[in-house]
Each structure stands twice: as structure tokens, then as C-alpha cells.
Amino acid sequence: MSKATAVLSPSASVENMSIGISADDRGELSKDLTDILTSTYQLLIKTHVYHWNVVGPMFHSLHVMLEEQYNDLFAAADVIAERIRALGHLAPVEGSAPAKGVMDSSAKAATAHDMVNDLIGDHEKIVRLMRKAANSAADKGDAVTEDMLVARLTFHEKILWMLRAILTD
Numbered sequence: 001m002s003k004a005t006a007v008l009s010p011s012a013s014v015e016n017m018s019i020g021i022s023a024d025d026r027g028e029l030s031k032d033l034t035d036i037l038t039s040t041y042q043l044l045i046k047t048h049v050y051h052w053n054v055v056g057p058m059f060h061s062l063h064v065m066l067e068e069q070y071n072d073l074f075a076a077a078d079v080i081a082e083r084i085r086a087l088g089h090l091a092p093v094e095g096s097a098p099a100k101g102v103m104d105s106s107a108k109a110a111t112a113h114d115m116v117n118d119l120i121g122d123h124e125k126i127v128r129l130m131r132k133a134a135n136s137a138a139d140k141g142d143a144v145t146e147d148m149l150v151a152r153l154t155f156h157e158k159i160l161w162m163l164r165a166i167l168t169d
């Protein structure tokens, strides 16, 4: 292959990517993002199910608010998965079964109050994962992943404020 042809034919191999982030670092970042993607999907499904099943005086406000939230989570899953691809790794295709085990039988009888409390716990869990991953991305010089995670943290922390406000008398 001539030098010119080589330049025009960058390697498709993950190992030979040259974007200034080592293969090991890209692997670790992709692993963090895969965990975040799985949690995002699980929270998306739970939020959607609660949108359908919420009852009581808070029905309308929660029904509408949860719709906004699951739409945002759905869009976020795409952004996170595509960042994993940009880092040279496959978005999870097996063994993730994100829907499995998300809803336990107690969800059927949950009050609106229980649902909001449950969502607060899940948003807090995802915020902890994202903060850790954002710090790791910063350490590895991956400003793009860090920036994406800062945007996601902003969303989840705003949702936490709103969910807490609902529970305040």
C-alpha cells in the first residue's frame, strides 16, 4: 500500500485508533459508559411504567412529568451508546437484557409517593455512576465523554430536585 493510500485508508481496527486516548483508557471509559447506559435504560423503563400506573391526587402532574423524563432518558441512551461506538467499542448487544428485573411485583401496588421515592433512589444511583465516570474521563483527557456526562448529571440532578419538591409538604 502506498503512503497516500494508507493515509486515505485509516485502520478500522479499534486497537489502531489514534485519537490521543490509549486503548486501555478507551476500554475503561466504554465499560463505565456501558454501566451508565444499562442504568439509563432501566430507569427509562421504570419511569415509563410509573407514568402508566401512577394513581392518586398527584396523577396528572406526575403522569406528565414522567413522560418528559422518559423521553429525555430515551434520547440520552442513544447519545451514550454512540459515545461508546466513538471510543471504538460496541454498544452492549448481549447479556444486558435491560428490562429484566427492573420492575418487581411490589411496583404493582406502589403509591405515587413510593414511586417518587423509588425514582429518587435510582436517579441518585445513576448520578453517582456518572460523577465517577466523569472524573475518570477528565483524568484520561477525554473531554468529550466528560462534557456529555456533565450534561447528563445536570439533567439528573434537576430531576432529583423536582422529585424531592413533589414529596415536600
Ligand SMILES: [Fe+2]
Binding pocket: 051, 067
Ligand atoms: Fe403515555
